[in-house]
Amino acid sequence: MHGGNWWRYVSFDDSNKQRPTVDRQLLRRVFRYARPYLPAILIVLGAITLTSLLGLIPPLIYRALIDDVLPNGDLARLNLLAIGLFAVPLLSGLFGVVQRRYGARAGEGIIYDLRNQMFDHLGRMSMRFFTNTKSGEIVSRFNNDVVGAQNAITGTIPDILTNVITLVSTLIVMLSIEWRLALLSVAVLPLFLLPARRVGLVLRKIRRQALDYNADMSSQITETLTVNGALLMKTFSRLPDEERRFRDISAKVRDIGVRRAEVAQLFFMGLGLVGAIGGALVYWAGGLMVLNGALTIGTIVAFAAYLTRLYGPISALTNVQVEFVTALVSFERVFEYLDMPVEIQDKPGALELGTVDGRIRFDHVWFQYQGPLLDEVTEGDGEADENAAAGNGNGNGGAPAPAKARRHALQDVTFDIAPGTLTALV
Structure with a gap:
């Protein structure tokens, strides 16, 4: 859907109207990581509450002055108010x-545990995982998604709590001072609720x-600017192609950053206009009440100051579900790797390796390929065996080769490797 004028910058695809949902299982899993740091989180919550309540005092001081x-x-009172x-x-x-100190402790501690668990888990994965997964994608999970999860803990969630406490406390004070002006201030909210929600979906x-574009960029950098990647790129003269590919990805990262800045600036511009409308209405209605002797000038000034504390949190909380779910995206991407099963695991009750004497024995060892590669090997071996059988069936006494495909690359191999010797299986 596209609109005219500046709305073209905040166009979005509304074909999928399903609202983002918060998975309780995901929340419980995130909370398990936060539980060891619950005291620090409670201190952060207390600091947020006190900071929000202190912000209510200056407008009251203006009114008293x-x-x-x-x-x-x-x-004497002037000195006290100053x-x-x-x-x-x-x-x-x-x-x-x-708040920042204990918030950083909790956030960094959670990410420390998450990062270490992810490293330990990936270290136990089989080589097939690393050969089938782009190394840049693994690096991106550590650099982008883990950092995104950290920002959710130290940024998004505290911001939501701050906005809720600020909104509730400001409304209570405004209603207690002059309920008519408070209702008038809230009456302009529909002017930016819909635009704020739309901008939130776009953002x-x-x-x-x-996130996707940065992951692609990290993947290409890791694949081409390492020793092996650079060797392959130069060997096959792929430098011009890789340069063109990198420029395309880099252009996407640049364009999405510019669009994000434009949308955010337009949103703040609209928020400023709504604040100006609300302030004008408060001054107009309050001025009429002052002329009629029903209100003081200090009360109008206090209300104008409270408007900035009212509209900001409301606009931020308009898309609180979208912002919260988006913040959890990073946790989801990290948990995707943590939930991958480890293919090669020790048997239950496996014995610890004791002192060894340097001898290695292969006892009936077998090996076969898996998946599509097995089918290709099977078909290839079958064709070769059939050709061999046809070639040997010429009456020269040669035994025909079996037509059945050999499914094992190694089968029933038994031998000893003596200390100090080198053995290779080809």
Whole structure:
């Protein structure tokens, strides 16, 4: 669906109208990683609450200055309010430091555990996994998806909590001061609820595309700029093709970044316009109430200050489900690797290897290919055996070769390798 003018930048495919859902099983799994750091998370929650409550104080100070202190010339109270205007941001900054400190501890700790578990799990995977998986994709899971999961823990979730607490506390204060102006302030919300939701869906789609494009870029860099990749590229004179391919991927990364910046800027521009409309309505209605003696000038100023604390969280929470699910995408991609079964595992009750004397024995060892490669080998061997059988059946006394395909590359191989010797199976 495409709109005109600036809406062309926020067009999106609405063919899939299914809303993103939050999987409870995924949430429980993420919470298991967060459980060891629950004390730090509770400290973060407390710091967020105190910071949000402190933000309610400055507008009340403005109202007291305009309505009481300045008209009455109360110098002592003026000094106290001035100290309060200095103390509020100072305390908010200190609580912010506490929030960042313990938030970083929890987030980094969770990612530390997740990263180590992922490395240990991939280290036990068979060689077939590494031969069938692009090395750049594995690196991308570590660099992009694990970092994305970290941002969800240290950024997205705390932001959601901050917006909820700020919104609820601001509405309570506004309703307690002047409920009519509070309802008027909320009345303009439909002007940007729909655009905010639409922009949120577009940004979610852009973020997914950006993750895919960055994964492709990491994959190509890893495949071409390593020793083996560079050797193959130069041996087969693939440099021009790889340069062209890299430029195409790099252009996609550039374009998606530009589009994301444009959409975000247009959204903030629309949010500013709605805030201006809300402020104009508050000043207009409040001015009429002041002229009628039903309201003070300080109350109008306080309401105008509270509007910025009201519209910002509401716009952010409009797409809270989209943002939360998008943040969990990184966890899903990491869990995809953690859920891959380990093909080669020790038998239950396997004995630990003790002292060895350097002797190796192959006892009835067999090996065969799996999957499509087995079919190709089987067909190839069958054709070769049939040709051999036809060639030997000429009366010269040669025994015809069996027509049945040999399915084992190795079968019933038994021999000893003495210490100090080198043996190769070809």
